[in-house]
Amino acid sequence: MAQLRKDKKRKESSKRWLERQLNDPYVKRAQADGYRSRAAYKLLELDDRFHLLPGADRIVDLGIAPGGWSQVARQKNPNATIVGIDFLPTDPIENVTIFEMDFMDEDAPEKLREALGGEADIVLSDMAANTVGHKQTDHLRTMGLVEAAAQFASEVLRPQGAFVAKVLAGGADNTLVAELKRNFSKVKHAKPPASRKGSSEWYVVAQGFKGRDRAD
Secondary structure, three states: OHHHHHHHHHHHHHHHHHHHHHHOHHHHHHHHHOOOOOHHHHHHHHHHHHOOOOOOOEEEEEOOOOOHHHHHHHHHOOOOEEEEEEOOOOOOOOOEEEEEOOOOOOOHHHHHHHHHOOOEEEEEEOOOOOOOOOHHHHHHHHHHHHHHHHHHHHHHEEEEEEEEEEEOOOOOOHHHHHHHHHHEEEEEEEOOOOOOOOOOOEEEEEEEEOOHHHHO
16 A cells, blocks of 8 residues: 555656646747757846856866756856766767766766866856755755865866856755855845745855865
8 A cells, every 4th residue: 555655656746747738828929939858947037146157268067967057057158168967968069078977976977077168157057966865865965966066176177267057945054155255255046036936955156266276
């Protein structure tokens, strides 16, 4: 009986997700505008507010699948070097280097640096850990990814560069915020309109990287 209840619960959850997708205006806009996912509008809205992408010549996209953020980055900066990574398969995007591997793999940061060919102007992270249904555990696992992304950003960003990462409800924890404030001139949390109202996701936006000497 327990298995039957679990299957029924999963089917109900899938049904709700499908209904939400079918009725979501951002999903329809993404299809009309040629974006691979509604997530593209989250980056567009963050860029409108924080002016993240103008002049960005080297861009890193952590958790690139299915590719909506890199589509936006390419659209905004046609000649930029864009490098992305995800353990999920991602269809090719013209002039974007994509690594199909886990960002937490030991070799991943070096592969990204080599492909980037210089200091990054911005590191974008839309990564989130697979949820297990326990809020505290899910938060801790996702924050582990955010912390790893922030460390990577401190190693590859040029002075005055920016870092954007998805966090969950409550935002980045105090320790990470303190670290970001030490390394960046401005640190803010934002929930773009494209994030579903019922979603627990927020984004931390750090701008004005102070350079490696200050970050070490």
